[in-house]
Amino acid sequence: MAQRESADDATLDQLRELLLHSDRRELEELRARVDELASLDPLLEIEKLKGRVRELEAEREVALRTERVGEVLPAAIQRRRSTKNDLTNALRPDVEQAMHDSIRRDPQVMAEALYPVMGPTIRKLIVSLFSFDQMRPGAKYRISNAYLIDRRTSLPLAVHAPGDDALEADMVSGMMEALRSFVQDAFEAKEFDGLRDLSVGDVNLWVEWGPRAVLAVVVRGQPPDTLRLEMQETLEDLHREYEVELEHFAGDSTPFEPVEPRLGQLTERLADLGAPSTIKRLQPIIFLVVLALVVAGVVWLIVA
């Protein structure tokens, strides 16, 4: 009997556990919450809430001020600029640093932004460097200027150029070399990898490199590849003949005076290469004459 009773108790416990499980958990949670609340200091809680209110007020104040400054900022900058020019100086370091960081992070972004500015400037520079005479009639290209430039100093050793171009050759040589360094740096080209020519429209700057000097010619039109060969040979000859003078060059171009007529000869020789020969130019006429003779012959035969 007692055994039966205890068995009933156990069953009842199980039943209670099943039925009241969720209520009991809720009760435990409530008890914990009551304990927590009982342990709280009301004054401290009030202080905490006040603190939070202050934080929220400060946030709101910042948002409000930001909005107000934002409303007048463009006008304020314009006004400041019209009375004092200290804004540019104040902003310059940050702007420059930002540009620098941007270039470091992704050069492509800045390159794309600068492309519309750089392209026209470089084109303008190349075109402004050289003036051109009229091209020889029938010629495919024309060489106007030839420069032999010292690589280390970018100073001209010898120049063949018409009129004012010759007088300004020293500035042009410098700018040409600066532009070359710039393009090389901008496109991370290795010295002998490229930059043997810069082209803008039909103006070409062809450059041949030697260990100490650079030979640059300015060509309008489309020169044949033989021009390269002529340039290389000339440059090699000059390096051989002026070895000592090139090594000791310190700005005095007097020893290189005999080079100038040779640059002239080079351009003349190349100009002759470029002009179509007389026979070539007469070819269509010869063809027509021969054709006329053949036709006349055939007609004569038929008639006869």
Added chain:
Amino acid sequence: MLRKKVCMLGGTGVGKTSLVRRFVESIFSDDYLSTVGVKVDRKVVALDDGQVTLLLWDIHGEHGSLEVLPEYLSGSSAHLVVVDADRPAETAQVARTVLERSEASLGPTPYVVALNKADLVDDWAPVETSVTSLVAGASAVLRTSAKTGERVEEAFTDIARLVVARV
């Protein structure tokens, strides 16, 4: 004909371009300074024993970590280092940084210091460390003003004497 390459060095806004603009022959527009970073101008200086043509490489002002291409300094016989008299410590420091880099890649190059915008500052005695050390290494120091023209010709003549003496 004797030609020498001279680089104008100094920070942004110290007046390098103004010094060049009034006193030398130019055929190129100032636009190239901001795009290519360099502009080459010419100054013919007459000395007692003949004349020398200075090819002045006006190089964009260095600021922060924007660096001057070392190729631009190559072959320079002397530098004309320009410092702003109105903010000497800062601009002398920039000039020293460029000079140090130039020396590291090309060896020592003599230089003349132009303390420019002298018209803005009545009296000047170098006290800032960056200025005194820059001045200590200089072949000559001049107070110049591109605005009034004060001692600008003299600065170019000093440079000319310096480069001719080195032949």
